[in-house]
Amino acid sequence: MSNTVRTLRATAASMLLEIGAAIGTFVGLSWFGANAALAVVRGVGTSPADAGVPEEAVWFGILVAASLGTIWLERSGYRTIRANPAGGGEFARLSVCYLPVTFLPAGYALSSVVGGSGLVVNLYLIACVLVGGWLSFYGGLERLDVTSAYFVRTFLLVFCSAVFLAVAGVLLPVSDVLRVFVRTPVLGGATLALFALAGQILVLFAGFGIAVRDPTPVLDCR
Template sequence: MAESRRPSLHSAAGNLSRTLGTLVAVCWLVLASSVALARTTDGSVVAESLPLELFWAVAFVLAAVGAMWLVGGGYDRIGADPTGVWSFVWLAIFLLPLAFVPLRVAVGFVDPTGSLLDTVFVVAVTVVAGWLAFYGGLERLSLTLDDVVRVVVFVVALGSISLAAIFLFDVDWVARPPIAVVVALTIQAAACWLGLSRELP
């Protein structure tokens, strides 16, 4: 009797996990879309007409409706793998933004205001994370989440060296373009190469 309950409990736990992950993922999509819309349009008009509390309430309702649709068959309709939902959450919200901070810094010197670039960066990260997690991108590239985590670790390690040179040893020329662009791109390339081809000790 106990053995017969285990598969059903495991299935229920898996469904609950996917539902929760889907809610988090759709909340992120709603938030990212709202930020992108505010950055590319006159966000002040929306901010004045929609109180912050009401915005969050509307965002949560939209996310809940979207999550219910996905769990109720939406994944199949869009050809996505529902088991990749937590991979998407980790990739879109944490891992990919951190892994490509040097690239964002380098490109930021082109547009010091950064508003449009931030929007493009968030959208690009979200799209790439969706492909990697839901459409077999990780498998096609022979990657795992651990590989991306290693890239993040090397970004932090190599970035800390450059920051230490600037703030501890007053090597301020490293922070001025075009040297800063070269340093950031070098850190990005080195972190990707080390993270994807080397194991952490």
């Protein structure tokens, strides 16, 4: 009887993992499709309504495409593209949540330099999806010798920092804060980009625990 219970539990756990991976893949593909559609619309400068296509039909088409893509991957697609079939859940967490927030300072720096348009935001989110797919489906985490826990840490660091800056911005104008640090007039987007990049480096250093190696060679005295 105990063996039967263990078998049922193992089967149920395996089914839940497969269902979770499929849902994660669907969420990631839907997120990619939505940002790709918005990038095309903003890049071209016309909306689907201008072409006589209802907006609801566009979103419905994105969900249908994500569903068909998920079904194909679950049946034979993973073997065809040689991807990890268990990476769907990790794919959704990294692409939709962890990566966009972790590299938010770098994305903000880029938007400060090139102009904070919606197209830049969508391209940034698409890049996060592509990187998340490599990390979760093609062993990127193992190759970098990291786990998703590192991205959870950086996610929390950036999120808490953003909340702190938002509160500080309400209590004290951002320009005054920058003048305290640089002691010069604010230089616009370039100064904000430099501060954002510095914050990104600090977040990665603290989140991933980057250690500075001692350049002095170790002598073998055997």
